[in-house]
Amino acid sequence: MTTGPNHPGDHPVRAAEDPAPAGEDLAALLTRLLEEAGGKSQKDLADASGVKHPTLNHWITRARGTSRIPPDSLRAIGNAFRTWGVEVTPRELFQAAGRPIPGAADEERERRLVDIYRQLPTKAQRALIQSAEAMLAAARASQ
Structure with a gap:
């Protein structure tokens, strides 16, 4: 399937x-x-x-x-x-393991994310990291 x-x-x-x-x-x-x-x-x-x-x-x-x-x-x-x-x-x-199941790794998406991150000013990079950590915490809590 x-x-x-x-x-x-x-x-x-x-x-x-x-x-x-x-x-x-x-x-x-x-x-x-x-x-x-x-x-x-x-x-x-x-x-x-x-x-x-x-x-x-x-x-x-x-x-x-x-x-x-x-x-x-x-x-x-x-x-x-x-x-x-x-x-x-x-x-x-x-x-x-009681862990959230990550999506399939996709090198192109990962590369795009890193490229975007590198173009952001420091304050926006920190905000992006905080947002990603919040998404991960929410995914763990919904398991």
């Missing part, structure tokens, strides 16, 4: 067809995926994703919360599993 572009410049993205089972948090999801990876350990996942092993272990043992996991770490974990032939979508990982 695909969804069409929502805004000019957006590209169609694949919707998650197999979301994480209801109630499956990040610890449960990672544990299940490691089992599906057959023989892969937390250390293997840490090495493959670039996430420090103690940090990953804290997420899996629920010793540390998941609300501040960098999106790039979740993406890297997903990439590691997919490299091992284990299917997992970014949506599954972000939902399990």
